Amino acid sequence: MAKNAEVGAAPQDQPGAAAASDGARSVKPRKAQYLVASRSLPALQTLGLQPFSFNVVEEALRAAPDIEVVDTLGPKTAIGVFADGLGTSPTVLVTRMSDQKAFALHQQAQGRLIVEPDQHLSLHELAFQGPYLVTGVTPSGGAVLSTTILVVDPNNQPVAGADVSLYGSLLPASGTTDARGQVVLSLFGETPDSIRGLYVKPKSDYWSFYQQNPDISTSNANVVLVQPLSAWPQLANFPQRQVLGWGQKAMRLDQLPDQYRGQGIKVAVIDSGAAALTHADLKQIRYGFDILNKKDHPDTWTDDVISHGSHCAGVIAGANNGQGVRGFAPDAEIHVCKLFPGGQISQLIDALEYCIEKQVDVVNLSLGGAEPSEALEQQILRAKRAGIACIVAAGNSGGAVQYPASSPNVLAVAAIGKLGEFPSDSGHSQTISKFVDADGHFAAKFSCFGPEVAVCAPGVAITSSVPGNNYAVWDGTSMAAPHVTGLAALVLAHHPDFQGAYKSRGAERVERLFQIIKSASRRLYLGDAGRTGFGLPDTLFALGLQAPAGIGQALAAPAAGARVQVPVAQPQVTAEQAFASQAWNPLLAPLGGQLGGQLGGLGQLGQIGRPALGGLDPSYALYLNTLLAQSQLGRNPGLFN
Structure with a gap:
């Protein structure tokens, strides 16, 4: 029998035989x-x-x-x-x-x-959505449109590391600017007249830029001027001057007396890590655990290569240090569990076990999976019985609420934005939906919605910390959830209920916290209730410092020792x-x-x-x-x- 006819051998005239003879192997499914x-x-x-x-x-x-x-x-x-x-x-x-x-x-x-x-998990920070009519068709031939994009600041200095995307009628082209601020992009089968959008997103410290139907030259460099964050009136002299984000003001954190800082409460941010070693707003964070590298390098939670966890941590607990962005609860004890990139359900279960062992009070989950998990649900319920409240981002698909936000044992948060809180030529303008109220609040186009949504929170044009000691403005339900997590820390630290009848850890404590946050929310009329839940939580209402108009004693606690009655809702899973x-x-x-x-x-x-x-x-x-x-x-x- 000839060698190439032996069992298991590939005949030389079959496709891939030459490659196999060079030591390559066929692609097979792994376990x-x-x-x-x-x-x-x-x-x-x-x-x-x-x-x-x-x-x-x-x-x-x-x-x-x-x-x-x-x-x-x-x-x-x-x-x-x-x-x-x-x-x-x-x-x-x-x-x-x-x-x-x-x-x-x-x-x-x-x-x-x-x-x-x-399952693998994903973070809920929004990836920019290009023009709707762009298709995924790859042309087999035809002309190639190549163009140079040059990104500069108002001083005509190049902006390196900016992500640039050019959208035509077929597949988009993307790249990153070099040290000269330039990137060359090539589109197949396009002409200058078929280009539908140009999007530029600097890594940090600048506003993004979006131009619909841009006039693109193929012979000269196309210059894009990006504005520093401080050029926006609400962020004047930033970051040298400390500010509160528009979302924090919308929730009336700016009217809260300074002594309310979340003292004594433990908050876990299960995410991509946090730049506690380099960022001035995060240097007070001392506790963490790298779940991904727990056997060899459990202390590398400070290495946040995708910036997402740092951004969430800044919203929750950015330091009150006179610069940058102050968080909701700067004196809370933050625990960072690094789960990304590459996090899976098993590692989230492990991270929640860490939270149970450390007796964490509130967990921020700006993440989700493709499908519900019964193993994770059992761990979420176990955490709830241990007195841990999970605040979860609803998701960014624009469809049904994703898991674990769809769990009946968590508080799901949808995202809203507000007109006038970002430049009209920024990418944030593409998140505006048709649901806008008289005050300019709008349901974010990307936000998941449905009966599982408990409340909504600001999730468009949110300014917060990113590595090393920089700031970025992001969109996503990932940004909305930390607003509610920070508020939850304040409520647990300062609301009288949690110094008395609900001081002891347990599921009833978690349910009382959720009840207070929902009851302290101001209704927003943005389409149907599934887009906003009970509404936008109000800090002063939630801490019992003011009574919500028309609600009266809705925030009053049940009698000492009485069981919280959990309302029967439509099935969520x-x-x-x-x-x-x-x-x-x-x-x-x-x-x-x-x-x-x-x-x-x-x-x-x-x-x-x-x-x-x-x-x-x-x-x-x-x-x-x-x-x-x-x-x-x-x-x-x-x-x-």
């Missing part, structure tokens, strides 16, 4: 990363269906030759074990296995295990959202002898009766009822439908 955890349903115990020992599962998985256990997540100290009041020690295994093995494990566990993909992964179509395949033997023979779960849910946390009962109404756990697990 997927999955989360494996016990399904924590108290209703199972009510029906006499006790979960099996998770230790048996872990031993079986570790013994399986084609399954790799990458990490084990769970409480590390007694504080974590007893923080939620249940004395449980939930464990999540991070594994690598094929889709077939994951499906088989899910089937054999018959509803007692969560087996789900370890459906069974399809919580379990479905429609991109999958795994094939049935047995796990193999050892693992199958360990888990085989488990009884069917059957349906969980609704009366069994009566003693559960109300929001979690709602979550479970929604699942049970649409899926029979154990008989037809929806994860792999």
Whole structure:
């Protein structure tokens, strides 16, 4: 038999054979990363269906030759074990296995295990949206339009490192200016008359620039003048003069007496890190944890390569140091959990475990995933029972609220903007929607919306800190959520309820905080209520320093020891959202002898009766009822439908 005809060898006349002979290899799917955890349903115990020992599962998985256990997540100290009041020690295994093995494990566990993909997460800072009529078609030939863009400041000095995008009728061209402030962009199949937009975004310290239907020259450099942030009247002499952002003023932080600074409250920013070593507004931040590099370099949380976490931290707790931007709660104790770039659900679960261990009070989550995660939902609920309030950005797709903002156990925040708070020739002008009120507030075009939105907050043209010691103006629900997180820190520190009846950590404390923030919000009429929720939170109302007009005693606390009544809302997480992964179509395949033997023979779960849910946390009962109404756990697990 000829060599190229041997089994496993590629014939030389087949495509790719030459490359393979040079040491290249074919692209194949890698093993997927999955989360494996016990399904924590108290209703199972009510029906006499006790979960099996998770230790048996872990031993079986570790013994399986084609399954790799990458990490084990769970409480590390007694504080974590007893923080939620249940004395449980939930464990999540991070594994690598094929889709077939994951499906088989899910089937054999018959509803007692969560087996789900370890999804990648994304941040909710807005990427600029080009003209709507631009298509993704790549031309196969034709003329090439090349042009030079030169970006300068008012002193005619070049601006290096600015992102420049040119939009035609087909694919856009993008680049970054060099030390001379120049970038050459090439578009295929375009002419100067078909160019529809030019967008320039300096890295920091300048306003962005957007020109619709620009007059572009192909023979001479096209000069774009960008203005420093201080050229805007509201930011005159900035950053040498300390300012409050327009969003903070819209929430009346500027009218709050100076002694209210969030003392004694711990706030976690789970994001991309924070430039605490270099930025004057963030140097008071002393605590953090790099989740991505926890085994080798857990202290590198100060290295924020994408600036997003620094920007969020500045809104929440920028120092009151006479310069830059002051945050809502400059005296709060900030904990930075670095999760980006590359964060996944497993690492977010680990970051929330850190928050539980450190007894954090409020967590800012300016992030989201493609699909809901039951493993993450269990950890969010556990954090809530430990007294941790999660404030979550709704998302920037302009559609339905994304997870985890869609969870019933968090406070979801949509984004608004205001006319007159940014230059008309900046990229921020492209975020204006048709929903504008008499005061100039508008629903941000990009903001996700729906019944899950609790409140709205400023998320357009938000000025805050970025590495090294600079400032940038960004858009996104990522920027809106920190406004509410900072306010939550002030409420916990200074509202009398949290010095008395709700001082003790627990889910009721979190629900009372959410109730106060929603009740202290001023209604905005921007289309439907799903775009604004209860409205824009007011700092003075939320701290009980002024009574909202027309609400009277709405902010009054229930009697000492009384249980907060959680209103019944429409289901926020459906069974399809919580379990479905429609991109999958795994094939049935047995796990193999050892693992199958360990888990085989488990009884069917059957349906969980609704009366069994009566003693559960109300929001979690709602979550479970929604699942049970649409899926029979154990008989037809929806994860792999």
